[in-house]
Amino acid sequence: MKPKENYSNRFRLIYGLASLAVGVTACGWGITFAVMGTWPLVALDLAVVCVALLSLALARSNRLSAALLFSQAAFLVIITLFCLVFDVPRAAAPRVSHLFLLVLALLGYINYRREQSRPQLAIVALCVIAFVVFASSTAAPSFARPIPETIQIYGSWVNTIVAVGLLCVGVYVMQLELARDLDKARAIKMALRNREFELFYQPQVDETGLLTGAEALLRWRRGDGTHVPPAEFIPAAEQAGLMPAIGDWVLAQACETLAAWRHDPATSGLKLAINVSADHFMKPDFVDTVLDCLRTLELDPALLKLELTESMMANDIDAISEKMRALRAAGLFISLDDFGTGYSSLSHLRRLPVQEIKIDRSFVQDIVESRRNRVLLKSIFDMAHVLEFAVVAEGVETLEQLGLLRSFGCKAFQGYYFGRPVPRGEFQSQWAELPVPPAARFA
Known part of the structure; x- marks a missing residue:
């Protein structure tokens, strides 16, 4: 599933208007140069118009991230060429x-x-370097074809006004985006203080349909009863550095759930999985916090499963491995979540004390239609079998997906086909009465 792009509607609107303004300005200059018969400049202005229109089309089709990278790279090349020639x-x-x-x-x-990436950082660096070079040098290359002096005098005023205007708009947008992030951070802190967060539980079952555990999923219900989607508040919490505080709350709630489940025969042996963010896991006292929570409630560590995302592998792998080994030694179960999204490697899997890998839902959703996904998943299951990893397939929604996964040797499943995330009370009442799903689900 493609993640939702984290851009405000206001930012999208302003970007669209800026693209339109650049296109209109380029059209004006293109007409001027066409009247003068300066066709190379007409071609360059036409390229600017095409880039602006394509960027606008990408933005309107909810592909703003692609529009931003494309327009920046294209305009960097065009501006550099125009300055040189x-x-x-x-x-x-x-x-x-x-x-x-x-x-x-x-x-x-x-x-x-909004969305950190190396290509974006490289474009920013190249823009700054090119600006410094052109601002500091008056030399012209031998292949330069300067525009007429009268046009350049007039154009210097027009282009300066447009560039300064766009800079002002950019500063205004940045101010709006910073204000939006601050508002979200304050709201998240208030939600923690007012106990507006809650955990929902989605069942995990084995190949026979027997309930083996659940994953605790964070939900935010405001005081007025409305829900905030995790795709909106999780990125904001990460940017604001609030994930360690939220993670500690999730850990405490999960341990309380395990303490409550042990009094019910239908749930006493269930494992509970919680997601751990990179910021939370890398806290110096993370291991001690987890172990103290388990000791305080006298819980079996083997019933708590920590799901660590593959993106965490981009951090200090040695420090991660050391913490994992300490947790494993204490009896906790460690799972590598979102497996297949590109960060882990065989060398990481060899070094890390992981007991389970969790197949990313994007692979499962396309398994019926995509032969390539089926071949890739079969390879993952074969590798996991050789390395003695347990495998969980999440995002199972249909009987066809379930059948293919079982044919690959998958023995653990999670998804809407078995149950949606629900509050703890509803989860416990549902599965206490029906610990084994109807046999038809596994026909």
């Missing part, structure tokens, strides 16, 4: 086109705060 500084008129590189750098920084 046409916008050559003179005594009567300075070079001004390089000012748009600052606009691109600011836009890239705003996008990097």
